[in-house]
Amino acid sequence: MNYPDLIDDFKQKKRGALARVITLVDNEEDEGIEFLKENYEKRKDSFRIGITGPPGVGKSSLVNHLLERFAKKYENVGVIAIDPSSPFTGGALLGDRLRMQKSYEFENVFIRSIASRGSLGGLSTSTENISQVMESFGMDVILIETVGVGQSELDIMEITDIVIVVLVPESGDSIQAMKAGLMEIGDIFVVNKSDRDGADRAVEFIKSSLSFKKNIKNNETPVIKTSASNEDNIDSLFLAIEDRMKFLNDSDELKMKREQRREREVKDILRDLFIKSIDKLIKNMENVNASPYEKAKKILEKTGFNFTEDLWKKR
Amino acid sequence: MEKKIRVLVAKPGLDGHDRGAKVIAASLTDAGMEVIYTGLHQTPEKIVRTAIEEDVDVIGLSVLSGAHMSIFPKVMELLKKEKKTDILLTGGGIIPAEDMEELQKLGVGRLFGPGTQSKDVAEYIIEWHKNRK
Ligand SMILES: Nc1nc2c(ncn2[C@@H]2O[C@H](COP(=O)(O)OP(=O)(O)OP(=O)(O)O)[C@@H](O)[C@H]2O)c(=O)[nH]1
Numbered sequence: 328m329n330y331p332d333l334i335d336d337f338k339q340k341k342r343g344a345l346a347r348v349i350t351l352v353d354n355e356e357d358e359g360i361e362f363l364k365e366n367y368e369k370r371k372d373s374f375r376i377g378i379t380g381p382p383g384v385g386k387s388s389l390v391n392h393l394l395e396r397f398a399k400k401y402e403n404v405g406v407i408a409i410d411p412s413s414p415f416t417g418g419a420l421l422g423d424r425l426r427m428q429k430s431y432e433f434e435n436v437f438i439r440s441i442a443s444r445g446s447l448g449g450l451s452t453s454t455e456n457i458s459q460v461m462e463s464f465g466m467d468v469i470l471i472e473t474v475g476v477g478q479s480e481l482d483i484m485e486i487t488d489i490v491i492v493v494l495v496p497e498s499g500d501s502i503q504a505m506k507a508g509l510m511e512i513g514d515i516f517v518v519n520k521s522d523r524d525g526a527d528r529a530v531e532f533i534k535s536s537l538s539f540k541k542n543i544k545n546n547e548t549p550v551i552k553t554s555a556s557n558e559d560n561i562d563s564l565f566l567a568i569e570d571r572m573k574f575l576n577d578s579d580e581l582k583m584k585r586e587q588r589r590e591r592e593v594k595d596i597l598r599d600l601f602i603k604s605i606d607k608l609i610k611n612m613e614n615v616n617a618s619p620y621e622k623a624k625k626i627l628e629k630t631g632f633n634f635t636e637d638l639w640k641k642r
Numbered sequence: 643m644e645k646k647i648r649v650l651v652a653k654p655g656l657d658g659h660d661r662g663a664k665v666i667a668a669s670l671t672d673a674g675m676e677v678i679y680t681g682l683h684q685t686p687e688k689i690v691r692t693a694i695e696e697d698v699d700v701i702g703l704s705v706l707s708g709a710h711m712s713i714f715p716k717v718m719e720l721l722k723k724e725k726k727t728d729i730l731l732t733g734g735g736i737i738p739a740e741d742m743e744e745l746q747k748l749g750v751g752r753l754f755g756p757g758t759q760s761k762d763v764a765e766y767i768i769e770w771h772k773n774r775k
């Protein structure tokens with residue numbers, strides 16, 4: 328199918344067209360980039376909700392229940408489920424959808440599984456781009472599931488409006504170690520698998536380790552225990568999300584968050600383009616032994632970029 | 643960026659064994675593909691909807707229940723209805739040779755019988771993908 332026809336179908340809200348545009352964007356094909364450029368201003372921000380946490384804690388199972396509730400309340404719901412690619416084979420086993428069987432009951436839900444791939448810009452760039460495509464399609468809400476290990480949890484915070492951190496009763500013991508990562512990014516915490524022992528203890532533990540976190544408007548960060556298997560307490564979680572959405576909407580927070588996101592996107596693109604375009608210059612430096620600062624200065628001069636001496640001295 | 647082959651591996655029908663499907667899913671992953679695994683009890687409608695949303699190149703179905711003569715044609719029919727016949731429909735199971743032939747006449751790709759090496763499936767898909775363009 329040629330690009331103009333594809334765009335026609337996209338405008339008619341055909342899910343096949345949405346899927347294909349996502350592929351173009353995910354593969355960083357020219358038409359994908361063109362789509363992003365053309366549609367950026369026209370699109371309306373969706374509410375983006377990140378769901379993260381260690382492997383196997385029940386993130387997809389929770390998304391399964393949440394998407395039902397969102398689908399009943401909102402017109403269009405998108406899900407992006409991200410799994411890691413193997414650094415060795417480049418392949419990826421995308422299994423989140425297996426737990427999201429309720430989606431088939433709703434015509435207004437669209438799920439896309441995405442492999443993290445080895446992309447230079449990292450997870451955030453591709454997921455950001457796919458979110459933008461979904462926003463152009465008219466999604467009201469986008470749920471983004473990603474495994475919280477290492478860097479990805481910071482990425483998820485940057486591209487979403489709300490982050491839900493999912494843990495399990497057994498996580499209690501390792502929370503201390505997680506403080507730097509997961510514990511800092513959550514707007515809502517969930518202790519899933521509360522059908523098992525130790526959920527209450529884990530909730531207390533999380534609450535006490537969150538006390539360091541200064542919360543806007545002194546709102547306490549919700550810590551909710553759920554059982555996705557028994558569909559237990561999912562409504563409380565949904566309420567907490569909606570509360571948070573309302574709070575963000577009513578305050579300046581959301582506006583600020585999104586402004587920051589827009590600035591960061593420009594920086595990311597500049598960084599990417601810059602690095603790509605100077606690669607050759609770096610390799611062809613005359614004096615190989617010159618200091619990195621000296622080399623950087625030479626390259627900046629060559630690109631004609633107007634940097635101030637002040638900025639230089641600060642480095 | 644290098645384009646990845648995307649494959650949907652599903653297990654339609656009522657029987658409860660998905661070991662074979664899982665093995666295939668894992669081996670296609672090892673061969674560098676992105677594999678969407680949707681598990682047991684998938685109806686043709688669900689399979690085709692997933693294939694469209696995930697924009698896969700290939701659908702691989704594991705059919706052990708003997709229902710291959712209803713499932714493969716039904717999926718094929720839905721793919722035609724959705725104008726998605728560029729997707730390769732392949733799979734495996736206990737399928738007699740004459741049934742395989744009949745299914746291939748409908749546009750189904752190669753089908754693999756019991757005892758197939760999973761790397762053969764990967765090779766077949768990679769070969770198909772190369773020749774597609
Ligand atoms: N006992 C119990 N098991 C659960 C619960 N929620 C999920 N599980 C099980 O935990 C396993 C993992 O569930 P998923 O929803 O796939 O977890 P996930 O966090 O999405 O996993 P990854 O995406 O692989 O990191 C499955 O076998 C689920 O059936 C729960 O509330 N209680």
Ligand SMILES: [Mg+2]
Binds near residue numbers: 386388422423472
């Ligand atoms: Mg998952």
